[in-house]
Amino acid sequence: MxxxxxxxxxxxxxxxxxxxxxxxxxxxxxxxxxxxxxxxxxxxxxxxxxxxxxxxxxxxxxxxxxxxxxxxxxxxxxxxxxxxxxxxxxxxxxxxxxxxxxxxxxxxxxxxxxxxxxxxxxNGEIQAAFGLTEPGAGSDVRSLKTTMQRTGDDYVINGEKKFITRAGTADWLVIVGRSIDDSSKFIAALVSRDAKGVTIGPSAGKLGWYGVPIASIYLKDVRVPATHRLGQEGDGFNLAQDALVRARIGHASMALGRAIGAVEIAATYACDRDVFGKSLGGHQGVQWMFAEMVTQIEAARALVALAADKYDSGDADSAIYASMAKLHATDLGMKVVTDALQLTGGRGYLKDFPLERFFRDAKLNQIGEGSSEVHKTVIGRDAIRRAAKADRNPCLRDGSLTDY
Ligand SMILES: Cc1cc2nc3c(=O)[nH]c(=O)nc-3n(C[C@H](O)[C@H](O)[C@H](O)COP(=O)(O)OP(=O)(O)OC[C@H]3O[C@@H](n4cnc5c(N)ncnc54)[C@H](O)[C@@H]3O)c2cc1C
The missing domain is CATH 1.10.540.10 (Acyl-CoA dehydrogenase/oxidase, N-terminal domain)
Structure with a gap:
């Protein structure tokens, strides 16, 4: 097969x-x-x-x-x-x-x-969760308010983390906070879920991604040994950044995998289902929808592979390419799953049919690890910064373009 x-x-x-x-x-x-x-x-x-x-x-x-x-x-x-x-x-x-x-x-x-x-x-014997997002700091994550205060050989942590995947099952929590002595310094620390002062909230009900619940984490005067700091004081965001770049490439791949699955399911339906005297897939309008989906998925797979290659080779552009891959593949993934569900008609809308789950799951890839809008901002800012230093297009004459 x-x-x-x-x-x-x-x-x-x-x-x-x-x-x-x-x-x-x-x-x-x-x-x-x-x-x-x-x-x-x-x-x-x-x-x-x-x-x-x-x-x-x-x-x-x-x-x-x-x-x-x-x-x-x-x-x-x-x-x-x-x-x-x-x-x-x-x-x-x-x-x-x-x-x-x-x-x-x-x-x-x-x-x-x-x-x-x-x-x-x-080996899966234990799990960790990553606590960056807070009630007042999601897209604008640098405005986080969790504090870390060095007292002797410990840090004392106070704050609240929101939407944390696997908070309920993790044995260890990676918490990113801000130094109370120097608020410009972000600090990451490893906190045991059993540490005094750690409370994990109940699972928050959500639209999709069932099987990996999220919860809030409350930290009240939690003491962790300074030896549990990750990196140096001030490294908190750099450490988070590498995790996020890898996870963004992962979100892009997940969205593409789901899109591939959705097209496979819709294509099987288009072969099985007869409408107006021939198979659904025999109609040109339907074939054009499949043409768009498979072509765009293959183009996106190439972009995601490029982002992965850049990461593997330590390329300085890897974070921007991870953003591009995530933006493009997750927005495309949502569109493809929507179109695939449309192509399967009423059956696609049934709980019993897998596309209902695919549809619910697709949305989070556009939100988690930086929403599409945040990635657009990052990519666009970078493009303008590059343009200011880049070679001019040879079609242009010398001098300011405002003199044309
Ligand atoms: C299921 C789930 C799992 C998660 N897991 C984790 C986890 O394990 N660890 C963790 O730390 N966090 C986690 N998160 C949090 C996630 O990363 C944030 O939800 C995400 O970064 C967006 O932050 P926010 O929800 O506060 O949205 P907000 O910051 O309130 O933004 C809302 C919307 O506004 C728009 N927007 C924001 N800024 C701009 C801008 N500058 N320009 C234009 N539009 C903008 C975007 O559309 C955005 O979606 C999870 C979230 C969910 C829902």
């Missing part, structure tokens, strides 16, 4: 990486896909899916080999996330979430902490 979408990106992987993807596909076919409707029916943490991914070594791909991981390239991780996104957003989010929640630990924790925690994060 061949797939509707080409496997051309797999040719760029090593044979070992291809084996991993083949193994993951078998797991998606046998378990994650058939169970996705059940996972998507209520918003409890999908432990079975998590354990399956951990047992198959998929969670470990986010972590360095030195600490029990397999440290997969982003070029591989986008394929993993796409495969999972094609069938189950919760499963895909467990992989992007490993980057978001644990990357700052890998990058900034002491060697002792890493040796104690990272192997257990990599």
């Amino acid at each position: 061949s797939r509707l979408f080409g496997d051309h990106f797999l040719n760029k992987l090593t044979s070992e990486e291809r084996v991993l993807i083949t193994r993951l596909r078998a797991i998606c076919d046998a378990d994650i896909g058939p169970n996705a409707a059940q996972v998507g029916s209520k918003d409890d943490f999908a432990w079975d899916t998590f354990r399956l991914l951990a047992g198959a070594g998929i969670i470990a791909t986010a972590f360095p080999e030195q600490y029990g991981g397999t440290d997969a390239r982003q070029a591989v991780r986008i394929r993993i996330i796409e495969e999972l996104g094609r069938v189950c957003s919760a499963a895909a989010s467990m992989i992007t979430g490993a980057d978001l929640s644990a990357r700052a630990i890998v990058a900034g924790a002491s060697d002792e902490l890493k040796a104690a925690l990272v192997p257990r994060l990599a």
